[in-house]
Amino acid sequence: MLNLVSILVGIVALVLAIPSAIPFLGWGNWIVLPIAVLGAGIGALSSSNGGRNFCLVVFVIAVIRLSLGGGFI
Secondary structure (H helix, E strand, C coil), rough: CCCHHHHHHHHHHHHHHCCHCCCCCCCHHHHHHHHHHHHHHHHHCCCCCHHHHHHHHHHHHHHHHHHHHHCCC
16 A cells, blocks of 8 residues: 555655756755655555655655756756
């Protein structure tokens, strides 16, 4: 059950991260980061690793986008 919740939180984070890839909307990744960490934490409590890994991938995507934009662009 916690794995499903983690996947759902990861999907929400991914949906928020997609428009944040557009130039001048990169600040939206600062919203995505805590959501992805929350999902990874929930996924860590689960017996399965799928949701945790998905949230970590979304987190890495958001961090890479932030680093490309200098942290705010």
